Amino acid sequence: MRMPEPDAGVVARRSAIARDLRDIVASEGVIEHETALRVYESDALTAYRQLPLIVVLPDTTRQIAEVLRYCNAHGIKVVPRGAGTSLSGGALPLADGIILGLGKFNRILDIDFDNRCVVAEPGVTNLAISHAVAHRGLYYAPDPSSQIVCTIGGNVAENAGGVHCLKYGLTVNNVLGAEVVLMNGDTVRLGGRYLDSEGYDLLAVINGSEGLLGVITEVTVRILARPETARAVLIGFPSAADAGVCVAAIIAAGIIPGGMEMMDQPAIHAAEAFCHPGYPMDAAALLIVELDGPAAEVDHLIERVQGIAAKSRASSVQASRSEDERLAFWAGRKAAFPAVGRISPDYYCMDGTIPRHRLPEVLERITEMSVRYGLRCANVFHAGDGNLHPMILYDANQPGQLETAERFGAEILTLCVELGGVLTGEHGVGVEKRDLMGTMFDEDDLKHQQRLKCAFDPEGLLNPGKVYPTLHRCAELGRVHVRGGQMRFPDIPRF
Amino acid sequence: MAGVVSAEPSHTATLAVETDAQVADAVQAAMAERAPVEVRGGGSKCRFGRPVEAASCLDTGALAGIVSYQPEELVLTARPSTTVAEIVQSLTPHCQMLAFEPPDWIPLLSGCTDVPGNAGGTLGGIVASNLSGPRRIRAGAARDHVLGFRAVSGRGESFKGGGRVVKNVTGFDLPKLLTGSFGTLAVMTEVTVRVLPAGERTQTLLVLDCAEDCAIRAMTAALQSPYDVSGAAHLPPDVAALSRVPAVATAAAGVTAVRIEGPAPSVSSRLQALRATLARFGALAALDDAESDTLWREIRDVTYFVAAGDEPDPRQVWRLSVPPAEGARVVAEILFALPGQAFFDWGGGLIWLALKRTDDAGQAAVRGALASGAGTACGHATLVRADASVRSRVPVFQPQPEPLAALTRRVKAGFDPKGVLNPGRMYEGV
Numbered sequence: 001m002r003m004p005e006p007d008a009g010v011v012a013r014r015s016a017i018a019r020d021l022r023d024i025v026a027s028e029g030v031i032e033h034e035t036a037l038r039v040y041e042s043d044a045l046t047a048y049r050q051l052p053l054i055v056v057l058p059d060t061t062r063q064i065a066e067v068l069r070y071c072n073a074h075g076i077k078v079v080p081r082g083a084g085t086s087l088s089g090g091a092l093p094l095a096d097g098i099i100l101g102l103g104k105f106n107r108i109l110d111i112d113f114d115n116r117c118v119v120a121e122p123g124v125t126n127l128a129i130s131h132a133v134a135h136r137g138l139y140y141a142p143d144p145s146s147q148i149v150c151t152i153g154g155n156v157a158e159n160a161g162g163v164h165c166l167k168y169g170l171t172v173n174n175v176l177g178a179e180v181v182l183m184n185g186d187t188v189r190l191g192g193r194y195l196d197s198e199g200y201d202l203l204a205v206i207n208g209s210e211g212l213l214g215v216i217t218e219v220t221v222r223i224l225a226r227p228e229t230a231r232a233v234l235i236g237f238p239s240a241a242d243a244g245v246c247v248a249a250i251i252a253a254g255i256i257p258g259g260m261e262m263m264d265q266p267a268i269h270a271a272e273a274f275c276h277p278g279y280p281m282d283a284a285a286l287l288i289v290e291l292d293g294p295a296a297e298v299d300h301l302i303e304r305v306q307g308i309a310a311k312s313r314a315s316s317v318q319a320s321r322s323e324d325e326r327l328a329f330w331a332g333r334k335a336a337f338p339a340v341g342r343i344s345p346d347y348y349c350m351d352g353t354i355p356r357h358r359l360p361e362v363l364e365r366i367t368e369m370s371v372r373y374g375l376r377c378a379n380v381f382h383a384g385d386g387n388l389h390p391m392i393l394y395d396a397n398q399p400g401q402l403e404t405a406e407r408f409g410a411e412i413l414t415l416c417v418e419l420g421g422v423l424t425g426e427h428g429v430g431v432e433k434r435d436l437m438g439t440m441f442d443e444d445d446l447k448h449q450q451r452l453k454c455a456f457d458p459e460g461l462l463n464p465g466k467v468y469p470t471l472h473r474c475a476e477l478g479r480v481h482v483r484g485g486q487m488r489f490p491d492i493p494r495f
Numbered sequence: 496m497a498g499v500v501s502a503e504p505s506h507t508a509t510l511a512v513e514t515d516a517q518v519a520d521a522v523q524a525a526m527a528e529r530a531p532v533e534v535r536g537g538g539s540k541c542r543f544g545r546p547v548e549a550a551s552c553l554d555t556g557a558l559a560g561i562v563s564y565q566p567e568e569l570v571l572t573a574r575p576s577t578t579v580a581e582i583v584q585s586l587t588p589h590c591q592m593l594a595f596e597p598p599d600w601i602p603l604l605s606g607c608t609d610v611p612g613n614a615g616g617t618l619g620g621i622v623a624s625n626l627s628g629p630r631r632i633r634a635g636a637a638r639d640h641v642l643g644f645r646a647v648s649g650r651g652e653s654f655k656g657g658g659r660v661v662k663n664v665t666g667f668d669l670p671k672l673l674t675g676s677f678g679t680l681a682v683m684t685e686v687t688v689r690v691l692p693a694g695e696r697t698q699t700l701l702v703l704d705c706a707e708d709c710a711i712r713a714m715t716a717a718l719q720s721p722y723d724v725s726g727a728a729h730l731p732p733d734v735a736a737l738s739r740v741p742a743v744a745t746a747a748a749g750v751t752a753v754r755i756e757g758p759a760p761s762v763s764s765r766l767q768a769l770r771a772t773l774a775r776f777g778a779l780a781a782l783d784d785a786e787s788d789t790l791w792r793e794i795r796d797v798t799y800f801v802a803a804g805d806e807p808d809p810r811q812v813w814r815l816s817v818p819p820a821e822g823a824r825v826v827a828e829i830l831f832a833l834p835g836q837a838f839f840d841w842g843g844g845l846i847w848l849a850l851k852r853t854d855d856a857g858q859a860a861v862r863g864a865l866a867s868g869a870g871t872a873c874g875h876a877t878l879v880r881a882d883a884s885v886r887s888r889v890p891v892f893q894p895q896p897e898p899l900a901a902l903t904r905r906v907k908a909g910f911d912p913k914g915v916l917n918p919g920r921m922y923e924g925v
Contacts, residue, residue, distance in 0.1 A: 114715055114820035138719065159664045170662070172671070173639050186898035193818040194844055196625065196636055196675075198875035198893040199903055199921065204638055204671035208664045228721040248567045254590055254692030294722055294768070297761030353660045355568050387662045425662035433665075440665055441655070448654045449667045451909035455902060467666060480650060480912050482527045489520045493511040 001048055001431055003465045006096035010076055011053065017076060018054050021098070024066045029104075031055040040099050043084040043091040044146070045432055047348070047402060052079065052093035057101045061181065061217045067100065068215065069185030077461050078183070080211040082122060082154030085146045087349060088430025090158060090210045090466060097464075100215060102153055108132050109218065115193045117176055119220045122153020126160075129221060138223045141168035144426070145334070153216045159208030161426030163259040166384035167292075168224070170426070172207035177220035180206055180213070183457040193220060205452065210428050211463040213456040230258060230292035231302050232329045235309045236283030236316035240264060241360035243285035246312035247383045248357055250289065253308060255301055258292035260384030261333050264363060267340070267378040267391075271332030274339030279332055280316045287383065288329055336380045337391070344376070344393035348405045352416030353425035356386045365415055366390055373408040375401070387425035388416070414439050429467045437469050446470070451477050506533065506552040513557040515645065515653055515684045521553055522682065523651035525915040534678040534917055536576040539616035540624055542604045544677055545891050546883045548919040555619070558684055566591060570642065570659050572687040575619025582618060592693040595637045596628025596791075597621040602801040603812065604880060619683055625675030628795035629726035629754070632718070632841050638674035640689045646673065646681035649911020659687050672906075678917040679925060680910040694756030699726075699782040699790060700769050704748035707731065707823035711843040713776040715819065717753045718842045720772050722765040726754030727842040728794045734838045737799045740790045742780055751776070754791060794840055800849045800880075810835070810849040811856045811881045817865065817874035819843035825864045825874075832860040856881050858889045865893075892921055 010017070014032070021030045031037060032054050042049045053076075058064050071078050077097030084091050093099050105121035111132055112118070118129050118140065126147040130139040143162035144150055150160065155171045156178060168174070177191035190203035197203045206213055237243040243262055250257065263271065263279075263286045272279050279286055287309075291301045302319050309317045320326035332339070340347050354362055363379065370377045376393040390412055394405040413423050417439045424433055437446060446468060453460070454474035464471060510532070512518045525532050531549040535541060536556055559576040566589040573582060579597050586592055599615040615621075627636040634640075643657030656669030673681055702713050710729035717724045728751070735743050735750040743750050753773070755765045770779055782790060793799065802808040817825050822843030830837060835850040835857075850857045856878050865874045875893035878886060895903060900922070907914070907925045919925070 112818075112820075113719070115818040116715075116718060136719070137721065159668070161662060161664075165662065169635065169639065170664075172668070173635050182898075182902070186901070188896075188899045188902060190899075192873060194816045194874045195631060195841060196627075196638075196816055196875075198877070199895055199899070200680075200906055201625070201638055201671050201675050202899075202902065202906070204674075205668055208668055213667075225719055225721040251569065251692075252567050254695075256692060294761055294765050296764035297723075297757055300758050300760045353658075353662045355565075355570075355660060357565075357567060382662070385662045386660055420658075421660055422658045422663040423665045425660070426664055428664055429666065437666065440658075444652050444654045445656065446666075448648060448652070448656070448910065449669060452667050452669070452672065452906065455905035455909045458905075478909070478912065480526070482523065482651075489517050492513075492517050492521065495509050495511070 003050070003094060003431070004471060006094070007075065010096045014053055017074070020070060021054065021056055021067065024070065025056055025058050025063050029057040029059065031057070040081065040084070040093060040101070043086040043089060045087055045089040045092070045430065048089050048092050048431060050093045050095060052099040053096055055099040055101055057104055059104050061179070061187065064100070064215055064217055065181050065185045065187055068181055068183050071098065072183050072185065072459060072461060075459065075461065077464055079463050080157070080215050082151035082157070083125070083149050085150040085154065086158060086428060086430060087351070088424065088428040088432040090428050090430040092431050094465065102151070105153070105217065112193060116223050117193050117220050118223055119218065120152050122216045122219060123151050126150050126152055126155055133223050137226050139226045140174065140221055141224055142171050142174055152219050152221065156207055156216050156219055157209060157211050158428045161387070163261060163382065166260060166382065167256050167258050172204055174222050175203065175207060175219060176222050178203055178206055178216055179218035181215045181217055183214070183459065183462050191220065208428070210430060210467050212453055212467060213462070227258070227292035229295045229298050230290055230326060231298050232288055232290040232320045232326045233302060233305050233309065234318045234329045235287040235289065235314045236280035237285045237287065238283070238313065238315050240285040240363045242313045243287050244357070244359040246287060246309055246314065247359065249308045249312055250305060251356070253304060255304065257289050257384060259288070259290040261288045262286065262381040262383035263333060263336065264379040266376065267336055267380050270339040270343050270378055271336055274342055275331050275335045277328055277332035283315055288333055333380065340378050340391045340393065345395040345397065348392040348394060348409055350388065350390045350392070350409050350412050351424050351427035352388050352413045352421055354386045354388065354416050354419050354421035356383070358419045358421070359383065359386070362388065362415065362419065366412060369408055369411055373404055375405055375408055385425070386421065410436060431466055434467060435469050437467070447472065447477055454478065507550045509552040509554050511554040511557060515647065518555070518647045518682050518684055519651050519653050522647050522649065522915060525551070526651055526913045529913065531915045531918045534682050536619045537578065537617040539601045540604065540620045543600070543624060543879065544920045546887050546919070547917050549917070553682065555682060561585060562685060569690050570687060571690050572659065572685060573618050574685055575683045576617045578617055579615035579621060586690055590693050591690045593640065593688065594630060594634035594691040595640050596630040596795055597637065598626050598628045598795045600626070600796065603797045605807050618686055618688070622674050622683065622686055623676065623678050629728060629791050629840050632727065633723070633725045634691070638671045641670045641674045641686065642689055643687040644670055644673055644683050645685040646683045648681040649913065649916040657687065661689055677920045679907060679920055680916065682916065696759045696762040697754065697756045697784050697787045698762050698766050699787040700753045700766060700773060701742065701780040701782065702751040702773050702776045703746050703778045703780060705729070705751050705777050706749060707826065709776055710749060710751040710839070711820065711823050713751050713773055714753065714842040716772055717769060720769065722755060722769050723757065724753055725756045726752065726791055728752050729839040729843070731838060733836060734799050738790060738793055740782065740786045742782060742786065743790060752790060754787060797847055799838065800847065808849070809852050811852050811885070812879045813848040813850065813861050813876055814879045815846040815848065815861070815865070815874060815876045817844055817846060821873060822846055828864040829857070829860050833857045854885065856885050856889050862893070890922070
């Protein structure tokens with residue numbers, strides 16, 4: 001993984017920069033000692049590490065604006081960071097860049113039940129928002145698996161998903177407004193406690209922008225009534241292909257489950273060994289279909305899903321009869337990552353999306369790759385929306401295994417794109433998938449995306465080296481090529 | 496090719512393109528000749544937005560037709576000038592829908608097209624203006640359903656964005672940037688949208704004789720309930736009287752409507768539950784599927800502000816998006832200052848307003864009612880219907896504070912540096 005060459009001039013001025021930053025942010029909010037910096041050297045993609053130049057922890061939006069204005073004026077790169085739970089290296093530091101930590105922005109600013117929204121600072125955790133409104137039977141729907149620790153600002157920056165986004169959408173579909181500070185220090189408010197922003201939908205664009213467009217300093221999210229009830233069906237299949245057929249049949253029947261998760265046999269076995277959820281060990285694939293909503297609807301749909309499963313050659317079908325049983329069905333799936341962590345020293349979690357009907361084919365190809373690369377792979381899928389999380393098992397202490405795992409992962413993602421899917425469904429591009437962007441987008445596609453970046457950050461100082469494999473200068477991207485009025489199609493009808 | 500009729504404003508030249516390459520060529524020519532174009536598909540929204548400062552028309556009407564539709568993948572790809580009617584016709588046999596409920600504004604705007612079969616406008620037009628109907632509160636806006644596109648930017652370059660799957664965070668979300676950009680950044684040549692299963696049944700619960708405050712509290716209660724409400728609107732007595740649904744028209748009172756959709760057993764059980772929730776707000780009545788469809792189509796298409804006879808309704812029409820709990824106050828303030836009529840959708844968050852025709856369209860009162868203490872607007876107001884002369888004088892879209900306006904101009908400059916695509920359609924100089 002090559003990062004942009006550090007700017008030696010900036011690195012040399014480190015102490016002076018720290019001194020200047022202490023004029024903006026309280027002294028203890030500027031960190032330059034190596035041991036203290038070590039905490040920030042990676043995010044949840046721990047395979048990549050880099051000590052930042054300096055860490056800055058501002059207290060106020062005004063301080064953020066001043067820090068950014070200062071860095072913009074002095075050509076210093078900035079990497080924003082929330083809780084550091086990115087799985088794609090979105091918050092990986094730069095040797096010549098400061099980490100702008102938003103941990104102190106941890107207050108919920110307003111709970112507005114009448115307008116069904118919550119206004120929060122970016123460092124508030126995803127789950128804290130749901131907790132704050134739970135007493136009125138409301139919640140914030142997107143539920144990434146790291147929701148206990150991941151922050152709403154990071155959720156917006158990464159457009160985080162979760163198990164329930166098939167029915168309730170990703171972060172972008174649940175955010176009403178944001179306050180964003182641009183690299184030049186300007187503060188803009190996008191959207192608010194109302195639907196749809198005026199003008200260009202820059203609010204939507206901020207979602208999933210991976211810290212490349214601005215620093216999010218406030219978020220307004222929509223809150224929903226918690227579903228009256230939820231029940232799950234646990235379905236075992238003799239083959240992954242049968243499970244794929246069942247998934248398609250459920251959607252074709254007009255049913256959009258709250259969640260529809262699939263596990264392959266290695267994942268089933270790892271989960272069973274880890275927390276004994278009572279999964280059918282002989283099944284080649286397991287489906288958890290959760291229906292949530294009004295009780296009458298859930299009971300009705302549970303019966304229909306059971307019927308569809310029976311017709312899809314299911315080897316076992318079990319509907320939850322109590323909340324305890326529903327949670328037990330989920331326990332293994334939710335523990336899939338630690339469970340796999342126990343059967344292997346290290347694992348590498350992938351995140352591609354494919355058209356649903358390609359599931360069996362992809363599984364077959366992954367099995368073939370697993371043999372070829374000599375590494376085991378356990379698969380969990382958000383089957384309802386075709387989002388795959390293959391977990392490649394490797395041992396970082398064995399020379400070359402990490403590199404082999406990376407090549408294996410890249411081949412899976414390339415396959416996803418080949419089959420009409422995309423590189424990442426919810427984890428982001430970050431540094432991890434940066435060099436694969438060319439498999440999905442051509443040069444003109446990428447240049448148009450980067451022109452958006454230029455509108456927000458013309459100097460390219462905000463989180464550079466992430467998402468885009470080639471750093472074009474904005475002046476170059478802005479150049480206009482006019483073909484001198486020669487029309488290739490002089491016979492287009494004109495009237 | 497679709498014939499173009501009575502263009503407004505009149506263009507000196509029309510260029511009718513049929514392929515992506517021709518679009519790129521036409522935009523290149525516009526750049527070389529410094530001759531901006533007005534992009535036009537079916538033409539149904541040509542009176543929406545500021546009058547475009549362009550002598551030529553880039554007619555994309557021939558870029559039409561469904562490219563692929565995979566019901567089991569819940570995804571449809573079509574060229575932009577495919578009519579919404581054609582898409583709906585393809586989806587209906589599979590019991591699927593465009594969940595954001597695209598409105599048909601042709602009667603409201605007296606759309607300048609008479610392309611046969613263009614009821615509802617085109618997919619490209621709906622996406623370019625990010626229009627959503629009553630189900631917006633539950634299913635999201637048009638922009639939440641646009642998954643990918645192919646387009647030609649104002650630089651004359653073909654490019655694509657997004658993909659054909661819902662879960663996708665690969666790179667910046669350009670599909671959402673183009674949605675609602677009114678053709679000022681790029682000319683779309685293909686659009687991929689998400690489709691969803693349609694509810695088996697639709698029922699509507701009416702609360703009768705609620706004043707605005709009471710109506711908003713009733714809608715809030717319904718939307719805070721776990722009964723999956725997919726529409727919440729309020730018609731004051733003078734608007735309700737215009738409905739073609741007898742129970743609404745003859746109520747002789749304000750009518751608050753709450754819609755529920757889904758499988759039959761679920762709908763009847765939720766209807767019962769909602770009766771209990773809403774009984775304290777007033778007398779209740781229910782509409783069956785057919786009456787519900789009629790009512791929600793009226794609300795979606797704003798038919799109350801369309802004249803019944805041959806003469807067009809002369810009033811100017813505003814559309815305001817506000818925090819739902821502010822809806823009643825905003826309307827009361829405006830109608831205290833100006834004579835007019837209003838109704839509410841989106842649980843009070845969407846206000847439709849028809850005002851007596853004036854030179855400034857009542858802008859000061861309308862936008863003044865949105866101003867919050869901090870000087871920023873708590874919502875936005877769009878002037879949907881007014882004469883071209885008024886639309887060129889009065890900002891059609893909510894004016895932006897300067898740092899945001901500057902950002903908007905930089906985004907425009909990135910995609911259309913010579914300002915050849917629909918210049919001025921959204922903001923002066925953009």
